[in-house]
Amino acid sequence: xxxxxxxxxxxxxxxxxxxxxxxxxxxxxxxxxxxxxxxxxxxxxxxxxxxxxxxxxxxxxxxxxxxxxxxxxxxxxxxxxxxxxxxxxxxxxxxxxxxxxxxxxxxxxxxxxxxxxxxxxxxxxxxxxxxxxxxxxxxxxxxxxxxxxxxxxxxxxxxxxxxxxxxxxxxxxxxxxxxxxxxxxxxxxxxxxxxxxxxxxxxxxxxxxxxxxxxxxxxxxxxxxxxxxxxxxxxxxxxxxxxxxxxxxxxxxxx
Ligand code: NAD
Numbered sequence: 001x002x003x004x005x006x007x008x009x010x011x012x013x014x015x016x017x018x019x020x021x022x023x024x025x026x027x028x029x030x031x032x033x034x035x036x037x038x039x040x041x042x043x044x045x046x047x048x049x050x051x052x053x054x055x056x057x058x059x060x061x062x063x064x065x066x067x068x069x070x071x072x073x074x075x076x077x078x079x080x081x082x083x084x085x086x087x088x089x090x091x092x093x094x095x096x097x098x099x100x101x102x103x104x105x106x107x108x109x110x111x112x113x114x115x116x117x118x119x120x121x122x123x124x125x126x127x128x129x130x131x132x133x134x135x136x137x138x139x140x141x142x143x144x145x146x147x148x149x150x151x152x153x154x155x156x157x158x159x160x161x162x163x164x165x166x167x168x169x170x171x172x173x174x175x176x177x178x179x180x181x182x183x184x185x186x187x188x189x190x191x192x193x194x195x196x197x198x199x200x201x202x203x204x205x206x207x208x209x210x211x212x213x214x215x216x217x218x219x220x221x222x223x224x225x226x227x228x229x230x231x232x233x234x235x236x237x238x239x240x241x242x243x244x245x246x247x248x249x250x251x252x253x254x255x
Pocket of ligand 1: 183
């Protein structure tokens with residue numbers, strides 16, 4: 001039996017940790033050639049070797065780095081079929097609008113939103129030429145509902161990722177390119193652990209709202225990435241793809 005993305009070429013940003021890392025493994029296990037773009041030079045080469053893929057140091061806020069990443073995929077493996085634009089940050093200095101300064105706001109917008117613009121802009125010409133492609137942009141459940149524990153720039157950046165993905169999905173649907181926004185609920189990754197380590201009360205506050213009563217594991221998000229990347233999701237585009245343990249559906253949660 002062949003894999004679900006056999007022979008496809010997948011670019012994954014933020015592939016050295018958390019959701020990206022789990023997705024690198026899942027896509028490779030199902031037959032994809034994976035090209036990882038990240039700033040983590042300590043882990044990148046070993047992550048790539050483990051899946052027989054390629055690591056290229058890429059700061060997703062840098063247009064030249066991003067173009068070179070997608071060019072590397074094309075040169076190494078002959079196409080660009082899947083773009084999982086996933087790198088993102090959630091720094092503690094991004095908090096209430098009352099205390100978040102302009103520098104913190106801008107940094108989060110650059111890494112979380114401008115990066116997705118750059119990655120889509122770089123991936124699309126390859127996909128349009130092939131008349132085939134699946135772009136998956138990581139947004140978040142906070143793109144569709146307000147969080148009581150505010151991270152103002154993060155939430156705004158994810159709202160931007162969601163609207164941009166929807167618009168691109170509509171624009172390029174008839175040219176064979178699907179674009180979806182993946183909206184995870186809270187996931188047990190370094191990003192979330194770092195945010196909550198200093199504040200267990202904050203973590204507990206978030207868990208109260210999850211009907212499933214726990215955070216997701218990265219592999220559960222990677223399963224959704226694989227589905228959106230593969231032809232199994234061929235009628236899904238411009239979608240708000242929530243993988244959130246029921247958060248967005250709940251008014252109250254069971255005790
Ligand atoms: P993570 O911190 O575990 O991994 C993020 C990866 O991105 C790291 O490997 C890091 O080196 C890389 N990265 C950071 N800045 C970069 C840059 N400028 N250029 C290239 N790479 C960069 O995070 P995660 O939890 O796996 O999050 C991945 C995505 O999922 C992010 O977009 C995040 O906002 C989103 N998300 C996470 C959660 C959660 O609860 N963890 C929930 C919803 C959405």
